[in-house]
Amino acid sequence: MKCVTIHDLVERFSLEVLAGSAHLNQAITKSRVNRPGLEFAGYFEFFSHAHVQILGQKEINYLHTLSETERNSRIGNIVRYHPPCFIVTRNQGGLKYLIKYCEEEGIPLLRTKEPTSKFMELVDDYLAKQLAPEMTIHGVCVNVSGIGILLRGISGVGKSETAHTLIRRGHRLVADDAVVLKKISPDTIIGTHDGKTKEFLALRSIGLINVSRLYGRKAFQDETPIVLDIELTKWEDQALNNQLEMEPMFTEYLDIRIPHLEIQLQPGRDVAGLVEAAANNWYLRQQGYSAVEDFMKRLEQHSE
Known part of the structure; x- marks a missing residue:
């Protein structure tokens, strides 16, 4: 089994690094990505925290609707699990609060212009093959x-x-x-x-x-x-x-x-x-x- 790092993902999919550039050599061990929608809402029982976390329009728009205090609380609840990285799709902006938390916790925050569903399929396929026995x-x-x-x-x-x-x-x-x-x-x-x-x-x-x-x-x-x-x-x-x-x-x-x-x-x-x-x-x-x-x-x- 090959070792896949976050840097490999950045290179493979031409991702923009928004935060955590000093931690791109961290290994990825799980082959499927996760969208933490329920986790942002406060439900963590089945949180796949060891997987790459994908933030689509639903997740980012939801965070934008929260007050600063509540948004900081919701983000803080997730980053304390230290997932390998977050990847924001569709070149979404307004991410200062995410950048702040990811820099403080040493979690790479990446961005792609690709739509969410298509990008998740591409990453799932890539990781499945790279991490396969x-x-x-x-x-x-x-x-x-x-x-x-x-x-x-x-x-x-x-x-x-x-x-x-x-x-x-x-x-x-x-x-x-x-x-x-x-x-x-x-x-x-x-x-x-x-x-x-x-x-x-x-x-x-x-x-x-x-x-x-x-x-x-x-x-x-x-x-x-x-x-x-x-x-x-x-x-x-x-x-x-x-x-x-x-x-x-x-x-x-x-x-x-x-x-x-x-x-x-x-x-x-x-x-x-x-x-x-x-x-x-x-x-x-x-x-x-x-x-x-x-x-x-x-x-x-x-x-x-």
Whole structure:
């Protein structure tokens, strides 16, 4: 898990620092923001004080309606919990009283021109990904027709070459060699790159290529939810049965089970095409269609 500081938020969202500039290195540990409307009204039972606090028009307009004495009391009740920071949206002004308290308590007060709801979504998404549990695995991550796939296998088995073929067919590279997996919800893992290898694909006998420069910007995307784990293995006779439907297998990453398939390699075999077929078949299953069930129904109809 990365360490995210208030300074990171300032840089990421181009925030204006109104107070507490000496405390921007403070760490943020919670991934969701909070709007302290009830707290300004005096209700603190469920106050998420460890979260970034967002002050929209409702909160600021409410404070403007209070007398100076009452406003100081309401603000004082909140700042004593020492939240990481306050962020005022829509470039709202008239904040002298907030600036005063934040300076005294060493709490950064920041401001953005963005509307409240949109800004909260952006910050929630950013913090969720930055603070998510993560791990790095050896492999390739691709997005095939909108479906995130991990390609794994021993070194030299052909993962990058398969990814290259998929890219030439219009699909997208996410990461080569080092794939960073992040758990952003109890049942969702995204795959991304480590920054250093962004857009690069290493091909044996060719070397390093930049897929965006070679095939255009559509050849790469920054991240993708992972829904399939495909292992490329060397061909072994009789190792795989030709059954109508294989028993479901799974690989577990960060306590989340991902459907697992094995594709054996053999000269002349269209591995990229098989990966495409696996992705499309997974999609059809999510829509409630099973080719095996359809086939068995046809057999029953013809036997009547």
